[in-house]
Amino acid sequence: MDILIIEDEKPAASRLERLLKSYNDQINVLDKIDSVKKAIKWLQSHQPELIFMDIQLADGLSFEIFEHVDIQAPVIFTTAFDEYALKAFKVNSIDYLLKPIDEDELAGAFKKLDRLSNNHQPQSNTLAQINQAMAMLTNKYKSRFVIKVGEHIKSVAVDEIQYFFSRDKATFCCVNDAKNYLLDYSLEQVEGMLDPEMFYRINRKYLISLEAIEDIISYSNSRLRIVLKHCNDDDVIVSRERVNDFKSWLDR
Numbered sequence: 001m002d003i004l005i006i007e008d009e010k011p012a013a014s015r016l017e018r019l020l021k022s023y024n025d026q027i028n029v030l031d032k033i034d035s036v037k038k039a040i041k042w043l044q045s046h047q048p049e050l051i052f053m054d055i056q057l058a059d060g061l062s063f064e065i066f067e068h069v070d071i072q073a074p075v076i077f078t079t080a081f082d083e084y085a086l087k088a089f090k091v092n093s094i095d096y097l098l099k100p101i102d103e104d105e106l107a108g109a110f111k112k113l114d115r116l117s118n119n120h121q122p123q124s125n126t127l128a129q130i131n132q133a134m135a136m137l138t139n140k141y142k143s144r145f146v147i148k149v150g151e152h153i154k155s156v157a158v159d160e161i162q163y164f165f166s167r168d169k170a171t172f173c174c175v176n177d178a179k180n181y182l183l184d185y186s187l188e189q190v191e192g193m194l195d196p197e198m199f200y201r202i203n204r205k206y207l208i209s210l211e212a213i214e215d216i217i218s219y220s221n222s223r224l225r226i227v228l229k230h231c232n233d234d235d236v237i238v239s240r241e242r243v244n245d246f247k248s249w250l251d252r
Helices: 009-023 036-043 062-067 083-090 103-119 123-137 186-195 240-250
Strands: 002-006 029-033 050-054 076-080 095-096 142-147 152-157 161-167 170-175 180-183 197-199 207-209 213-218 224-228
Touching: 002 009, 009 029, 009 050, 009 103, 036 062, 050 062, 076 123, 095 103, 123 161, 142 180, 161 186, 186 197, 186 207, 207 224
Parallel strands: 002 029, 002 050, 050 076, 076 095
Antiparallel strands: 142 152, 161 170, 161 207, 170 180, 197 207, 213 224
8 A cells, every 4th residue: 555644743754654564564655745835746746545644734734735636545634633623533534543643543543444445435525524624623713611600610612602791891601501600701802702603792782692592573773672592681682783784694
């Protein structure tokens, strides 16, 4: 089998090559490449049978390679990323090896590769999975908030939060079980941390998710009144100048 290694740490690349040849002496390492730019150039004129690809290279994420080259070979990623990043691969069924790589994990990756080959998984599905994983890995928005509850520290996932609101110069979040928690950020800061597809700032006091909305009622002066889950405030109003933009957000 002809294999390409894309890895910007020379000791790691050399160690992987030794492990590969120890696993199967018929393996031929065609080249060891250390950057996105060089990999694109190399792959435009070569097609290996398998690629081991480090995620984070000196000049960017290796996912960028797929935007420039039609890669037909299966890819096994190597990574030192944290648990959140690894979740992207688990969800999308892409194989990865956590560095430093050991012999058993390498053997397991080859077994998985054999299973995929026997099932004839379409390349288009693999590329779609890579794109989804890339979106997760490069997501710039906050996924959790750490809050203090008395003497305790609690971590709350963003997808558990119904809405954020401001009261007495403090910012709170309301979660699925109707509990409110104090945050160490202003509402303006929170707004900049969140995916605008998921949350919308309807006025100076409220930043809401779509899931939080129970009802939308036409109100005076072309405004809208929002009925939110777990909220007793009858004055949750979308201002007139935000109504059209709010409707566009709802319609995405």
